Amino acid sequence: MSKLKLILKKDNPSLIQPEGKTAGKLPVEAENISPDITAEKTISEIAELTLLAGRKKYKLKDFFKIEGEPSQNIFIDGELDNFKYIGAGMTTGEIFINGSTGMHTGSEMSGGKIEVNGDTGDWLGAEMQGGYIKVNGNTGNYVGSAFRGDKLGMNRGVIYIKGSAGSFLGSRMRRGEIIVSGSCGDMAGAQMVAGSIYLFGKAGKRTGAAMKRGTIISAHQLEMLPTFNYNISYYPEFLKIAFAHLKNEFKIDIPQNMFSGYYHRYTGDNTEIGKGEILIWKEG
Amino acid sequence: MNEESKTYQNIICTFCGALCDDIEIKVKNNKIENIKNACAISRKKYEHAQKDRTVPQIKGKEVKYNKAVSAAAEILSSSRNPLIYGLSSTTAEAQKAAVELAEKCGANIDSTSSVCHGPGTLAKQLVGMVSATLGEVKNRSDMMIFWGANPVEAHPNHAKRYSILSQGMYRKNRKDREIIVFDVRKTPTAKLADHFFQVKPNSDFEILMALQMLVSGRTPTSEDGRIGGIELVKLKDLAEKMKKVKYGSVFYGMGLTMSRGKYMNTWAAMSLVRNLNDYGRFVMIPMRGHGNVAGSEITMAWQTGYPFAVNFSRNYPRYNPGEFSAVDLLARREVDAAFIIASDPAASLPHEAAEYLKKIPTIVLDPHWNLTTEIADVVIPSAVKGIGASGTVYRMDHVPLQLRKFLDDSWPDDASAVSRIGELIEND
Numbered sequence: 001m002s003k004l005k006l007i008l009k010k011d012n013p014s015l016i017q018p019e020g021k022t023a024g025k026l027p028v029e030a031e032n033i034s035p036d037i038t039a040e041k042t043i044s045e046i047a048e049l050t051l052l053a054g055r056k057k058y059k060l061k062d063f064f065k066i067e068g069e070p071s072q073n074i075f076i077d078g079e080l081d082n083f084k085y086i087g088a089g090m091t092t093g094e095i096f097i098n099g100s101t102g103m104h105t106g107s108e109m110s111g112g113k114i115e116v117n118g119d120t121g122d123w124l125g126a127e128m129q130g131g132y133i134k135v136n137g138n139t140g141n142y143v144g145s146a147f148r149g150d151k152l153g154m155n156r157g158v159i160y161i162k163g164s165a166g167s168f169l170g171s172r173m174r175r176g177e178i179i180v181s182g183s184c185g186d187m188a189g190a191q192m193v194a195g196s197i198y199l200f201g202k203a204g205k206r207t208g209a210a211m212k213r214g215t216i217i218s219a220h221q222l223e224m225l226p227t228f229n230y231n232i233s234y235y236p237e238f239l240k241i242a243f244a245h246l247k248n249e250f251k252i253d254i255p256q257n258m259f260s261g262y263y264h265r266y267t268g269d270n271t272e273i274g275k276g277e278i279l280i281w282k283e284g
Numbered sequence: 285m286n287e288e289s290k291t292y293q294n295i296i297c298t299f300c301g302a303l304c305d306d307i308e309i310k311v312k313n314n315k316i317e318n319i320k321n322a323c324a325i326s327r328k329k330y331e332h333a334q335k336d337r338t339v340p341q342i343k344g345k346e347v348k349y350n351k352a353v354s355a356a357a358e359i360l361s362s363s364r365n366p367l368i369y370g371l372s373s374t375t376a377e378a379q380k381a382a383v384e385l386a387e388k389c390g391a392n393i394d395s396t397s398s399v400c401h402g403p404g405t406l407a408k409q410l411v412g413m414v415s416a417t418l419g420e421v422k423n424r425s426d427m428m429i430f431w432g433a434n435p436v437e438a439h440p441n442h443a444k445r446y447s448i449l450s451q452g453m454y455r456k457n458r459k460d461r462e463i464i465v466f467d468v469r470k471t472p473t474a475k476l477a478d479h480f481f482q483v484k485p486n487s488d489f490e491i492l493m494a495l496q497m498l499v500s501g502r503t504p505t506s507e508d509g510r511i512g513g514i515e516l517v518k519l520k521d522l523a524e525k526m527k528k529v530k531y532g533s534v535f536y537g538m539g540l541t542m543s544r545g546k547y548m549n550t551w552a553a554m555s556l557v558r559n560l561n562d563y564g565r566f567v568m569i570p571m572r573g574h575g576n577v578a579g580s581e582i583t584m585a586w587q588t589g590y591p592f593a594v595n596f597s598r599n600y601p602r603y604n605p606g607e608f609s610a611v612d613l614l615a616r617r618e619v620d621a622a623f624i625i626a627s628d629p630a631a632s633l634p635h636e637a638a639e640y641l642k643k644i645p646t647i648v649l650d651p652h653w654n655l656t657t658e659i660a661d662v663v664i665p666s667a668v669k670g671i672g673a674s675g676t677v678y679r680m681d682h683v684p685l686q687l688r689k690f691l692d693d694s695w696p697d698d699a700s701a702v703s704r705i706g707e708l709i710e711n712d
Contacts, residue, residue, distance in 0.1 A: 016620040023643040024617025026365050054365030055390030055597040103607060122606060148604055149409060187548060206489060209548060226494045226504035226511050271496045
């Protein structure tokens, strides 16, 4: 399969160098790095694509060495932790980033796949409409959440984080699945409307605060809010189907012990409509 | 020259967000001779206002005023991602000029709000806030709740002028009001209260959520009969009381907005206040710190549509606290120049963020020397607002007040300095 390769130049315009030494990196807005755009263009056109560093416009070739041919399959190499909006709004194709990325990676995407072989910034897959994001490192806050001022976060799609996640994971999400293998911060699933969050590591405080509907599954004991009710201990059969679907379709590692034992079920948040559920795994 | 002394009445003290407007000042030979009605903090502020004044400087060397201003314009126009920060201790006119400047140089603009009451503003955007002026609260409120706020020490005249001890039209004195304090320790404000609830640190959110349930007649879950360190029975009594009062008011401070949970804490408080309006009237007022920090949000909102953390790199305003807020931009090392207006980030921001200011060209516009002027490349002096400069400031309840100057100052005010930099960039 043809591939477009972008290799980050060591000396690129995003570096802040007062008095010759690198002090920091300007944020680069790179929504043009998206399979929808690169597939339609020739290599010379791709080299001319605009990237915004701070308030100055630059060309893609200023930052990257371009190899391969125009394709829906993009391979990026380099530490892109100051690059925002990579793959934002993409509808198809594939991006593989060998390194870290910055904020808004894959935000509002509706199809295709992004894999990050490193860490990502905040708002990963925020308001995504579909597709699959896999992060092999850690992510920041607001994964799959709504942008400020919007009512609904991610609506369909799957986000899989192998490392840990920050606070407000899946806040106000509407549909879709988020799986975190490592730990996650406070307020996971805050104000979520629907969807599923799988927490295989430890979670911070106030998981599910003000959730309306949706399911949060945790492998570890959570500090429950006073606005949640304990219902029952059981093994929910649907979990076997859900786990099988994650394992077969997305190659996600499910901790073996979660297939057995039983789950404490809590419902809440009772200040809202109270139809959300939190399932906490217990050894059986 | 020996002048007659002159007395100025109803001068506004701009030290804190309460903006007391009854200060009386006697002036002789362009110097303050006597101050009346001022609190201890305000008195100190007036005594030191004319001391430790800045002079125009470039890299530690004293220069002419105009040279410092054009050096500032040069730094900002050559910067690819500048930051304009501060704004809380200046006038609305200067804030307006700063937004215009930010637009001209594609800057990020943020006020100190993002490190104090900003989370409260985020919450306001989520649920809305039922509010009132301090005058209305003083005249009508029969239950005052102070949450994570300690006005006795931070806003010394607040209790006397607007809240606990004030003489209102319908609520004549202390006896007509029930005072409730939620705090992590027994503050001097708590000692004045009828009821003090000691909150386990960082559990404000749990208590507020539980109160929401109790107000709607349901019982929250608790294993040991306590929520956030407070007995559930006591919270239940409070919820019943809250439903019965005619006019309740909640004053919240940084104990609520800046403890664990940040904007969700204030969100929970605002949701509770919203629900309480089903029974009687209930309002909320933030206890703003700096003189015009409320004004910074108002000015930014009517200029850009957003209250703080606004970015102009695409020539239109974009808003995202966490992405465009000063602390984050500095800690992530994403800006290449900083313009600090009437603020001291080197003293107030986290070490990592303040440290980065040393590495990039920094301009400070401030009437007094502070820790940030020490590390600044360019220092521009200005007249002290409310003393040597006039302008508009907003009180914590968003009431605009007009400042009058009563002393002559050797430097122009903040607004003209910022506009001058803007003009220089535009004509470049």
